[in-house]
Amino acid sequence: MAASAPRSGNYEQLKGELSRLYPGMSPQLQRIATFALEHPQDMALDTVATLARGVGVQPSAMVRFAQALGYDGFSELQRVFRGRLVERSNTYPGLRNYRERIEAFRAGQQRSGPGGVLAQFVADGIASLEQLHEQVAPGDLAAAAKELSNSKSIYVLGHRRSFPVAYYIAYALNQLELEAHLLDSVGGMLKEPARQIGPKDALIVISFKNYTPEVVEVAQACHARKVPVIAITDNALSPLARAARVCFQIEEKTSKPFRMLVAPMCLAQALVVALGEQISK
Amino acid sequence: MAASAPRSGNYEQLKGELSRLYPGMSPQLQRIATFALEHPQDMALDTVATLARGVGVQPSAMVRFAQALGYDGFSELQRVFRGRLVERSNTYPGLRNYRERIEAFRAGQQRSGPGGVLAQFVADGIASLEQLHEQVAPGDLAAAAKELSNSKSIYVLGHRRSFPVAYYIAYALNQLELEAHLLDSVGGMLKEPARQIGPKDALIVISFKNYTPEVVEVAQACHARKVPVIAITDNALSPLARAARVCFQIEEKTSKPFRMLVAPMCLAQALVVALGEQISK
DNA sequence: TTGACTTTAGAACAGGTGTTCCAGAACAAT
DNA sequence: ATTGTTCTGGAACACCTGTTCTAAAGTCAA
Incomplete structure (x- = not known):
């Protein structure tokens, strides 16, 4: 032959x-x-x-x-x-052409110019969203929405880079005329209000590594008190994973030295809308 | 064990x-x-x-x-x-073609379960980022970075749904060890600290319609005082556009009744990094 | 420090790996 | 039929596999 x-x-x-x-x-x-x-x-x-x-x-x-x-x-x-x-x-068939386009785009652009910075962020953001879709189990969003719809008040907690996400969730839930409270620690007070959260309420907590200790503590304390905890974090090994009823894991494969907020923000919005739909029926 | x-x-x-x-x-x-x-x-x-x-x-x-x-x-x-x-x-998990989903959503709002919610948000988010990339002129990011790199302190202002973006920018700039101040109006104080902003400082302001009046006022006042203003808003007719030296316009094509934060957040991160690179040389 | 205990490194082992080789079967052409 | 060539089966081999075992290092309490 x-x-x-x-x-x-x-x-x-x-x-x-x-x-x-x-x-x-x-x-x-x-x-x-x-x-x-x-x-x-x-x-x-x-x-x-x-x-x-x-x-x-x-x-x-x-x-x-x-x-x-x-x-x-x-x-x-x-x-x-x-x-x-x-x-x-x-790789998803529907998204493949995006990847290719982005790859091609990246290749063509010089990496360091300020125009290139945005292009890179857009590319990474898209990748980030794709990954979000891959990683989140379809049932989790429904499960989270259900937990939340049964609760009296919803508390939201996230510090530092996770704070924007927490704030947005609290803001949007209020727009839905739900009773939502943002656990900022203005004036150094965090644990005191957190202690009022009971089993009929719910806690949404957002934290990525390195996990802010105070945030983790509050989440764990609430979990121990049978408060339903919905976590948004990066990893199955996150301390939040153990303290949550529903845990969204948004792993980051980017080469960037810091975390992209695109995916968590998108998930947050989806969560709010899912909850809105859950309630309206 | x-x-x-x-x-x-x-x-x-x-x-x-x-x-x-x-x-x-x-x-x-x-x-x-x-x-x-x-x-x-x-x-x-x-x-x-x-x-x-x-x-x-x-x-x-x-x-x-x-x-x-x-x-x-x-x-x-x-x-x-x-x-x-x-x-x-x-098993290609859902989302065969995200464009189809968008179309379906726009046309007949056929809701396809809570799993579908996430898929839609991911699809919209990707579309949103793509549009961001198309809309932002390459030079704007560089121009904004340059303005900011020349300023003494950077003030960041955004309310309601824009607050997460503002917070993030302030947070990230602080991580870069720049002097950045978030203009939250905790305790009802907004205009007082804003009055301290001078021509050697800079203001980053984020607002989408309907533009929060206080925010717009502050931006205009600063602009009148020759403070360099960088704006992130939704279109050229925005009151912020007139009050800014550099204005990023992030139009939203989504059919959603509310604004996606994915694109502004992505732009914010790109802006911070662009500034970081600008400074380090 | 001492002593009990856990964790780790590394060598040793039995079994299975992919590969090679060659003798014989099948086949086609003369 | 016979020859020349290709194809196939199966044994043999060297190597690398996952696993086990033992001794050394590390850890912590008293």
Whole structure:
């Protein structure tokens, strides 16, 4: 077999090569090819032995298959299938063209100019929002809205960079004519008002690392007192995660040295609206 | 280590267990936990040795980590991460095409459950950011940064829904060790401190319609006194536009009955960073 | 300090990995 | 039929896998 060596780096190319080479392949290799395209996930994760059993061939045949496609061995071929898996897991078809556009845009722009700063923030913000959508389980928003709709008053707590988010939530809830209180610590008073929060109320708490200790303390204290706590934080390992009934985790993959507020703010607005809808029915 | 054996079958459960067990873990295990949540894909595909190198521990530590979570060994834990990967890859969670969602929302306000709320906000947020990028002239950010870098103190003013943006700017400027003052009107005092702002200072003012009268007044007064004013508002007809040296206009195309804060927040962060870069050279 | 205990590093191990190799089967052409 | 070539099965191999085990280091209380 001549089998010119293309060695496609990604799955799409691989499919192309495969369909090109397929007619010239031996029956066995054709069977493997069919299997590979029908079970790309297995190809990504299983071992050669397992796959060979699945196709009904010897492991060596799998290696030959990979080599027929120009790869050194099966492992190298498998890398392509794995690549497909990870790419699919963090890219949505509807948003893909955005990414590409942003990437292209970034590439074209010089990075340091002040015009580039905004472009970068826009790009990061979009990425941030995409990730928000990936990370938040659909039921969480509903669960949070339900908790909140059952509560007498809603308290909102967030300090430092999380304060804008907290403020906005309190503000918007008031616009909905709900009884919402912002726990600012004006005049150094935080814990005193926090102690009035009871099991019939609810607490929305926002904090990212490094988690402001006072905020965490209040959240934990409330949780211990059976107050429903809705948390917005970054991580499952956040101390807030343990102290919350519903916990939104907004991980940040940006390269920036500081946190983007775009995603938390967006979530906050969605939460308020979800609550509004919950109540109006 | 007690470490009751939960042995979560899926990634969500695993995250829960992890956050529960985290506080009781040894420092090394905590590091591994952090790494695992930050690199779930690597956890799914790499070998123990590779991952261990990534975290900076011995392979045995990875195994201990898995066992601490109740699994027999690392392989069993890895299966959970792999499960997540394949699940994500073949169920595109909602949001097939976000444009469709926007259209649907605009046209027939077909509400599609609380999960849909978030998807819509994400979609609107992305649209919002894209528009931000189109609307802001490249030079404006530079111009604003330059004005600000020449000023003695920076005052920031924004009320109601614009307050989060104002607060954030003041907060971030303080982090840059600049002299920034937030003009909140705690205790009903707004105009008094505002009167101290002089031509060598600068004012950043944020307001969308309907423009809070007090805010507009302060901005106009400052402008009349030759204070450099940087405005963030919604369109060219805004009263702030006339009272500003640099004016960012963030029009909103959304059909939502209220304003999205995603774009202004993003602009605010970009502005701060642009200023930071301006100063450091 | 001492002593009990936990945490960590690293070597050792058994089993499984991907790969190679070669003899024989299948096939096509003469 | 026979030859030349391709294809397939299966054993053999070197290596790397995940795991276990032990001893050293670290931690904390008294």
